Amino acid sequence: MAITREQGLAQVALAIQIENEGVNIAPALFQDLDYEHTYLEQVRSCFDWNFSNWVQSKLPAGFRFANSDFYSAIYWNPRAELTIVRERDRFFLTKGKDGKELSEEIRFETKPKFYNKRTRDGKDMSRIVQARSRGRLAITYSNECSLKDKGLDCLFCNINDTKRRFEKVDNIEWKSAREIGEVIAEGYREGYHGYNLTGGFVPERREVEYYIDVIEAVKENGIASEEIHGMACVGAPADLSVIENYLEAGYQHIATNMEIWDENLFKYICPGKEQFCGGRENWVNTLKHEVDVFGKGNVRSLFVGGLENKESLLDGLETLIALGVDAETSIWKPCIGSALEGHRSPETAWFQDIIQKNYGLLKKYGITYENHYYTRGESDPIALLYRLDGASLPWEKPLELKKTAA
Numbered sequence: 001m002a003i004t005r006e007q008g009l010a011q012v013a014l015a016i017q018i019e020n021e022g023v024n025i026a027p028a029l030f031q032d033l034d035y036e037h038t039y040l041e042q043v044r045s046c047f048d049w050n051f052s053n054w055v056q057s058k059l060p061a062g063f064r065f066a067n068s069d070f071y072s073a074i075y076w077n078p079r080a081e082l083t084i085v086r087e088r089d090r091f092f093l094t095k096g097k098d099g100k101e102l103s104e105e106i107r108f109e110t111k112p113k114f115y116n117k118r119t120r121d122g123k124d125m126s127r128i129v130q131a132r133s134r135g136r137l138a139i140t141y142s143n144e145c146s147l148k149d150k151g152l153d154c155l156f157c158n159i160n161d162t163k164r165r166f167e168k169v170d171n172i173e174w175k176s177a178r179e180i181g182e183v184i185a186e187g188y189r190e191g192y193h194g195y196n197l198t199g200g201f202v203p204e205r206r207e208v209e210y211y212i213d214v215i216e217a218v219k220e221n222g223i224a225s226e227e228i229h230g231m232a233c234v235g236a237p238a239d240l241s242v243i244e245n246y247l248e249a250g251y252q253h254i255a256t257n258m259e260i261w262d263e264n265l266f267k268y269i270c271p272g273k274e275q276f277c278g279g280r281e282n283w284v285n286t287l288k289h290e291v292d293v294f295g296k297g298n299v300r301s302l303f304v305g306g307l308e309n310k311e312s313l314l315d316g317l318e319t320l321i322a323l324g325v326d327a328e329t330s331i332w333k334p335c336i337g338s339a340l341e342g343h344r345s346p347e348t349a350w351f352q353d354i355i356q357k358n359y360g361l362l363k364k365y366g367i368t369y370e371n372h373y374y375t376r377g378e379s380d381p382i383a384l385l386y387r388l389d390g391a392s393l394p395w396e397k398p399l400e401l402k403k404t405a406a
Contacts, residue, residue, distance in 0.1 A: 261308060
């Protein structure tokens with residue numbers, strides 16, 4: 001399996017386009033896929049990222065390009081330029097009339113074995129912990145954010161609306177630390193290497209106790225501390241000394257997402273984070289302290305790319321990356337149920353430029369692919385850029401690049 005660098009960059013661009021514009025996939029053509037044993041299905045456990053509401057049947061979670069193994073999540077949009085088509089048991093990503101402009105063979109992501117297992121309490125493991133491409137697990141312990149009841153939720157967020165629409169479809173409910181620990185351990189025995197634990201703001205702000213209970217439950221299920229590579233995604237605390245508690249409990253990575261760098265936009269877009277977490281300055285101070293505690297590259301902060309101008313976003317990225325934070329831009333989608341539903345994100349070319357610059361900053365300040373893997377995973381465009389430059393981890397097959405034909 002080998003591609004040229006130019007082919008790889010073209011696939012990165014396609015992954016960015018899919019995340020920004022979505023991909024058209026006729027659900028009726030894919031209802032007979034073997035989701036029970038073979039294919040990884042979408043589970044709306046935190047946010048619903050699709051551009052249109054679809055609850056009638058299952059959709060694939062993502063795919064890999066057949067000639068490179070690069071991964072792209074599926075963001076369903078029936079109006080998208082890119083389309084996934086089926087020819088018997090083969091699938092292709094196409095563009096243009098009759099797919100004449102583009103026809104890339106793809107393979108839908110396969111599901112892990114634990115998705116067909118149940119917990120000791122009889123719950124479906126796939127609704128407690130989700131596979132996020134290869135090697136990483138994601139857990140949303142709560143699909144409710146108390147900031148919404150106060151009228152202070154982030155304007156781009158649809159976590160509460162996702163629960164409203166998919167509560168019965170995806171069995172969305174509060175997850176106990178005990179059952180999360182059981183499923184994470186099952187995933188690790190199958191070859192997974194890290195997890196990200198997140199959720200909405202709980203009223204009492206008792207994240208520390210809950211996150212510690214989860215990692216203790218992982219250990220109780222037979223996983224050694226040095227193998228866990230758990231990441232706690234938390235808000236900025238009023239008392240920065242609590243950050244040490246996460247490290248002492250066994251977390252090796254931590255995330256505090258800035259979302260917005262511009263000070264005035266931060267107050268407007270994230271009013272609850274401004275009022276209940278000490279304001280923007282405390283978020284920056286929290287990230288500095290987290291680097292002091294966890295070390296360079298073990299702290300992540302995401303920005304919602306597209307909500308502020310490029311100059312401001314790049315300033316925020318470089319400021320945090322220079323401090324040792326794995327700071328990255330996500331691609332803003334005006335989600336269904338968010339306050340910004342119906343708005344438009346920037347053109348795909350805007351994101352392609354910002355992501356290339358973001359990657360350049362990470363390389364400039366020494367944030368490695370291993371850092372990135374444990375804080376973000378192998379399924380985003382920046383991970384693909386690392387892979388194109390020859391980076392890989394022991395359990396990954398290095399990408400083979402072939403020379404461009406003369």
